[in-house]
Amino acid sequence: MIEIKDLHKSYKTGKSELHVLKGINFSVKEGELVAIMGSSGSGKSTLLNILGILDEADSGTYVLDGVPIKNLNETLASQYRNKFLGFVFQSFNLINYKSALDNVALPLYYQGIKSKERNEIAMSYLKKVGLETHSHHLPNELSGGQKQRVAIARAMASHPKVLLADEPTGALDTKTSYEVMELIQGINDEGKTILIVTHEPDIAAMCKRNVILRDGLIVEDKYITQQRVTANV
Amino acid sequence: MFNRDRWNEILEALSAKPLRTFITAFGVFWGITILVILLAASKGLENGVKKGFGGMSTNSMFVWANSTSKPYKGLPQGRFFNYKNGDVDAIKREFKDLLYVSPRNQLGGFRGSNNVIRGTKTGAYNVYGDYPEFIMQQPMKILKGRFLNYEDISQRRKIAVIGEGIIREMYKPEEEVLGSYVKINGVNFMVVGVYKSISNMGGDAEESQKQIFTPFTSFQQAFNYGDVVGWMAITAKEGVPITDLKPKIFDLLKSRHTIDPKDDRAIGNFDLYAEYSKINGLFVILTVVSFVVGGLVLFSGVIGIINIMLIVVKERTKEIGIRRALGATPWDIRLQILTESVVLSLIAGMAGIIFSTGIIAIANSILDGIPDSSQVMFANPSISLGIVVAALTILVVAGLIAGFIPAQTAIKTKPIDALRTE
Numbered sequence: 109m110i111e112i113k114d115l116h117k118s119y120k121t122g123k124s125e126l127h128v129l130k131g132i133n134f135s136v137k138e139g140e141l142v143a144i145m146g147s148s149g150s151g152k153s154t155l156l157n158i159l160g161i162l163d164e165a166d167s168g169t170y171v172l173d174g175v176p177i178k179n180l181n182e183t184l185a186s187q188y189r190n191k192f193l194g195f196v197f198q199s200f201n202l203i204n205y206k207s208a209l210d211n212v213a214l215p216l217y218y219q220g221i222k223s224k225e226r227n228e229i230a231m232s233y234l235k236k237v238g239l240e241t242h243s244h245h246l247p248n249e250l251s252g253g254q255k256q257r258v259a260i261a262r263a264m265a266s267h268p269k270v271l272l273a274d275e276p277t278g279a280l281d282t283k284t285s286y287e288v289m290e291l292i293q294g295i296n297d298e299g300k301t302i303l304i305v306t307h308e309p310d311i312a313a314m315c316k317r318n319v320i321l322r323d324g325l326i327v328e329d330k331y332i333t334q335q336r337v338t339a340n341v
Numbered sequence: 342m343f344n345r346d347r348w349n350e351i352l353e354a355l356s357a358k359p360l361r362t363f364i365t366a367f368g369v370f371w372g373i374t375i376l377v378i379l380l381a382a383s384k385g386l387e388n389g390v391k392k393g394f395g396g397m398s399t400n401s402m403f404v405w406a407n408s409t410s411k412p413y414k415g416l417p418q419g420r421f422f423n424y425k426n427g428d429v430d431a432i433k434r435e436f437k438d439l440l441y442v443s444p445r446n447q448l449g450g451f452r453g454s455n456n457v458i459r460g461t462k463t464g465a466y467n468v469y470g471d472y473p474e475f476i477m478q479q480p481m482k483i484l485k486g487r488f489l490n491y492e493d494i495s496q497r498r499k500i501a502v503i504g505e506g507i508i509r510e511m512y513k514p515e516e517e518v519l520g521s522y523v524k525i526n527g528v529n530f531m532v533v534g535v536y537k538s539i540s541n542m543g544g545d546a547e548e549s550q551k552q553i554f555t556p557f558t559s560f561q562q563a564f565n566y567g568d569v570v571g572w573m574a575i576t577a578k579e580g581v582p583i584t585d586l587k588p589k590i591f592d593l594l595k596s597r598h599t600i601d602p603k604d605d606r607a608i609g610n611f612d613l614y615a616e617y618s619k620i621n622g623l624f625v626i627l628t629v630v631s632f633v634v635g636g637l638v639l640f641s642g643v644i645g646i647i648n649i650m651l652i653v654v655k656e657r658t659k660e661i662g663i664r665r666a667l668g669a670t671p672w673d674i675r676l677q678i679l680t681e682s683v684v685l686s687l688i689a690g691m692a693g694i695i696f697s698t699g700i701i702a703i704a705n706s707i708l709d710g711i712p713d714s715s716q717v718m719f720a721n722p723s724i725s726l727g728i729v730v731a732a733l734t735i736l737v738v739a740g741l742i743a744g745f746i747p748a749q750t751a752i753k754t755k756p757i758d759a760l761r762t763e
Contacts, residue, residue: 162666162757182752183670190668201663201760205357217350218668266668 109270109301110136110159115168117154128154129165130324136270136303141296141334143312144305146321152305153274155321159303160193160272161185173269190218194263198275200255202247208258209234209243215266233261237291253284260291264300271295271302277311289314290337351681354653365649366689368642369739373693373732374700376635377724381701383631385722387624392720396480396539398440398576399617402583404590405572405609413601422598422607424570432573435593438581441478444570446470446560448526457553458524459511466507468525468553470560470571478574486519486534493556499563501525502534506550523553528563530555583614636735643686643739650682650747661751662759671752678751682744683737690736694729 117129128151136142146152157163158170161177170177172192180188194215195201202211213223213230221229234240237257239250247255256276263271273292277285289311296302296316304315312318313335320328355362404424412418429444448468449456455463473489481488488502501523508518522529530553538549561567575590577583591608594600600607654661661674701722708720 157757160666162760163755183672186665186668186670186673189666195666197760201659201666203660203663205353214664215667218664218670218673223349262667 109138109140109173110134110303111169111171112159113169115155115158115165115170117151117158117163117165128324129158132168132324132326134319134326134329136301138301139296139299140301141293141316142303142319143315143317144303144319144321145307145309145312147307150321151324152321156272156274156303156305159270160195161189186218190215190266192269194266194268194271196256196259196263196271196273196276198278200247200252200259200279202255202258202262204247207244207246208239208250211247211258212262212265215262219266230261230265233265234258236264237261251284252280253287256280256284256288257291260288260295264295269301271300273302273304275305275307277306277308285311286337293334293337347677347680350677351684354677354681355685361649362685365645366685366692368645369639369686369689369736370642370693370696372635372639372642373690373736374697375638376631376732377694377697377728378700379631379635380628380728381697381704381722381724383624383627384724385704385719386627388721388723389719390620390624393718394617397613398478399613400440400579400581400583401478401574401576401613402587403572403574403611403613404594407607407609409600409604410606411601411604413604414599416599422600424573424594424598426568426570428594428597429570429573431593431597432575432590436586436590438578438586439575440578441474441574441576443472443475443478443574444557444572445475445574446557446564446566446569446571448560448564456526457507457511459522462511464507464510464551466504466551466553467548468501468555468560470557470566471554472557475554475574478576480539482537482539484535484537486532488534488536489554489556494558497559497562498556499528499530499559500533500556501530502536502554503532504550504552505535505537506547507553508535510551525553525555526564530559577614582618584612584618587612639735639739642689643743646682646686646740646743647746650678650744651750653681654678654747654751658751658754658759658762661754662756662762665756666760674752675748678748679741679744682747683740686736686740686743687733690733694732698724 112132112134115129115132115134116127118125118127120126132155144152144155154163158165159172161180164180172188175188175192177188202208203214206214209227209230212233213226216226216229231240231243234243237260239254239257239261242250242254247258250258260276263273271292276292277288280288285308292302292304293314304311306312313332314337315332316334317331318328319326406422406424409416409418409420409422424444426444429442432442433439446469449466453465453467455465456468457464457466471489472494473491476488483502484505486502489500492498493500503518503523511523512518512521518532518535521532523532524530536554538546538552555563561569575583577586587610591610592602594608595602595604598607661669664674701724704722708722
């Protein structure tokens with residue numbers, strides 16, 4: 109699903125150059141649930157941004173579902189993001205004047221799907237995350253956990269190949285974190301490929317594979333026995 | 342492009358901050374209101390001034406005879422001459438572009454002595470000898486009876502069309518006017534019509550209601566004018582300015598009356614077309630000034646929209662980042678911001694147009710309420726559909742301009758940077 113070879117990325121800050129990714133080789137097969145770990149500054153968010161076509165690598169190759177991602181213009185990049193990727197952010201990033209339903213329907217809007225069909229699809233995903241009763245609530249009328257579930261529903265709505273989650277539990281307490289992880293595990297069980305950036309070991313333990321970054325290099329990449337949330341709670 | 346979803350997006354975005362949207366819109370609203378009112382006011386002034394012409398054929402001139410100012414072919418300087426009936430025929434024959442050539446004669450005049458008698462009443466009025474087409478050149482309202490016709494001319498009927506001002510002075514109320522007689526310089530004329538003047542040019546509105554029109558031929562015969570023509574009212578066909586024909590007509594008259602071709606003073610004239618053109622030019626300038634001033638006020642409203650849209654884009658950087666992450670193309674974003682600003686300025690502009698037409702309507706009803714509206718140099722302020730369309734076009738263009746800079750700012754930011762913004 110994801111093939112990355114010798115990925116380099118550096119940022120210029122004034123005169124000095126910050127080499128963030130120093131040659132990442134990494135591949136993810138369909139249906140995997142990967143936790144990307146590392147301390148802050150290790151380059152894990154940069155990696156996720158490149159995977160999410162929000163940022164471009166300086167050198168190296170990135171192939172997403174057989175499509176090489178290289179030198180895309182913004183329009184094409186937007187279309188690929190819409191078609192291939194679903195995003196879940198630490199700060200939820202819901203549009204705060206839109207209802208939960210409209211938020212979930214937004215990626216479908218950019219696919220040009222008609223409003224009736226769009227709302228049906230959005231509703232079915234809201235049902236999946238258990239928030240169908242809150243479909244007309246605005247984000248600020250929802251709790252943190254509920255917001256993140258709406259965000260997950262939104263990420264799923266466009267039926268992406270890969271779900272990218274940047275610290276999805278970073279703003280949540282332990283109990284809600286586990287609820288969100290339970291949802292993510294459920295989606296993964298249905299065969300969706302999911303990448304999670306986290307620095308919390310307990311969250312990483314709930315994934316099937318842990319990749320640890322340090323100073324722009326992968327220092328550890330191991331498959332683990334997944335801890336099911338249900339057993340924990 | 343204008344599907345329901347996009348409208349919903351726009352309405353949601355605009356109604357998210359209603360107060361700010363309202364205040365922003367007010368700038369454009371105010372601008373367009375001032376633009377429309379200025380245009381309507383200048384139109385009103387134009388209507389008011391042109392009303393003074395009383396529907397007179399403006400492509401006209403009046404030609405009379407002065408004394409010659411140059412000796413010519415043995416004839417002395419300072420010689421008086423008169424136009425004759427033959428001159429009228431000659432002009433009609435030579436110039437096919439003329440619509441009317443009306444010879445006129447007049448009795449009485451400024452501070453004239455009493456010349457009209459009816460029973461025990463006497464009065465000093467202007468009495469004219471005219472052709473039927475004169476009413477086409479200087480329209481008047483026929484209140485009773487009729488105006489002159491060609492039967493009157495050919496049969497030299499002694500009939501008269503009198504002004505309503507005369508009726509007030511010489512008739513008792515409820516007295517039958519038509520069929521009665523008035524004695525003009527000792528000759529009886531039967532009244533066949535009553536007119537009301539609709540012109541107030543020259544400030545003699547009172548006088549112009551107290552005139553008597555008689556057939557030109559009867560006038561010449563009754564008052565011993567022979568074939569003398571006092572002056573002529575000449576109207577050219579539309580599209581041929583009388584000012585252009587004037588020199589040639591003068592040349593003809595000069596040759597017929599043995600006047601030096603270089604004698605510019607012998608033929609007196611008043612060129613209504615030239616005067617009218619001057620006034621017209623004034624109003625063209627006034628309209629341009631209104632457009633410029635109104636446009637500039639509108640422009641400051643547009644700057645307000647640019648300002649607010651920039652702030653909106655700044656505020657919504659993160660939202661735009663989210664949308665980009667979810668698959669919005671740069672064009673989606675640009676289109677949304679452009680339509681937002683166009684819709685905002687259009688709604689504000691239409692509200693402004695409605696508001697200002699409301700004001701114009703009120704102004705109109707006040708003007709209608711003035712009893713003697715002919716004394717007011719302001720009439721029927723209005724804007725044409727063309728101007729409304731022009732204003733709306735200006736608004737759309739303004740909205741596009743207002744949205745363009747913010748839209749560029751919005752798509753210039755990379756989605757990754759936009760998402761990082763807090």
